[in-house]
Amino acid sequence: MINEARLVDLFLEMCRVNTPPRHEGALVDRVQGILEGLGLECVRDRAGAHFGGDSGNLIATLRGSVSGAPPIFFSAHFDTVEPNPGVQIVVDGGVIRTDGSSILGADDKAGLAPIVEGIRVIREEGTPTGDIQLLLTVCEEVGLLGAKHIDRSLVFARMGFVLDTGPPVGTVVNTAPSQDTFDITLTGRPAHAGMEPEKGISAIQVAARAIERMQLGRIDPETTANVGVIQGGMATNIVCPEVKMRAEARSRDPEKLAAQVEHMVEVLHEAAADFGAGIDLRIERAYDTYRLTEDDPVVQIAQAAARQIGLDTWLRPGGGGSDANVYNAMGIPTCVLGTGMRSIHTHEECIEIADLVRSTEWVVAIARTAASAGAPAQGA
Ligand SMILES: [Zn+2]
Secondary structure, eight states: OOOHHHHHHHHHHHHHSOOOTTOOHHHHHHHHHHHHHTTOEEEEOSGGGGTTOSOOOEEEEEOOSOTTOOOEEEEEEOOOSSOOTTOOEEEETTEEEEOSSSOOOHHHHHHHHHHHHHHHHHHHHTOOOOOEEEEEESOOTTTSHHHHTOOGGGOOOSEEEEEEEOSSTTEEEEEEOEEEEEEEEEEOBOOBTTTOGGGOBOHHHHHHHHHHHSOOEEEETTEEEEEEEEEEOOOTTBOOOEEEEEEEEEESSHHHHHHHHHHHHHHHHHHHHHHTOEEEEEEEEEEOOEEOOTTSHHHHHHHHHHHHTTOOOEEEEOSSOOHHHHHHHTTOOEEEEEOSOBSTTSTTOEEEHHHHHHHHHHHHHHHHHHHHHHSOOTTO
16 A cells, blocks of 8 residues: 555655755665665666766666566656755645745656655565666756766666656656757957947847747647757947857657758858858757657556556657656667646646655556566466
């Protein structure tokens, strides 16, 4: 049985530990202590050293009793999108939120707590499972850095479940886009804006022309683009010599992404040429797309487990990247499971206690289902 009070206590405790990216260590220590107490083998990798974090990822392994069952993993991330030291948590009518002055951190502690409570329940009840790994990552919110630097030699699971998207619990995200990120520097020429503006080249005008000609926002059902940052200029009396911009394009279709990126590059170069400005353009693949179907065992197990515990279940495309993009690129089929986290990345972030319980039930059901799905038939 799931111990609701214990689960809520664990979730609240996790939310009270301030874990902005690169500062997850205190919570990693705490979770490692709990998991070791439950008999899991825990290893901290060295991922944090790559990006100045105070901790690596925590990889924990529960040795199962069902031989022949495919090893699976559950994953969630420790870091939250912004700091929330001294968070004031309000529990009211079965809903957990803050007093409105900070985020709660349900993204992704609404994934972490059900995973840990699920493992407790499996241990207490002696639930028959195969080997289960937990890939608990750091620095997800700032570019999936923990997952990208995970020590792959520690990971032997053959399919995975990432608890890191919104409700309803029962939702399975089976596809997500690739994203390309642009770092753009436009170089004009400074001049006195009053005395000899004709000698200058305004990088702001170049940026304006490029952005005006750029197709942005929702391009089609699976493609989006955005200019998110623009910086430049010193004073009204100086023709602006430099503008820096950051932009992105995403699509679940690689050809559409390539076409959108090409369009953005073309428009930027045209605008620079129009004014005789310089342009420096760096484009990086932030993460790669993946696409699973209802025929993939990882999706079948997630959905069968959901139905067993009375949850409605359906597939939905994701609009953003998650650690699942990285695991799929590593060759481990991984889907994302809906949790109860609502209004994430805002001060209105909240979660229903009932959803924490449902997520935990789903974790246990997935472990059980994977073991029975993958075990060799009797006498075979
Ligand atoms: Zn998240």
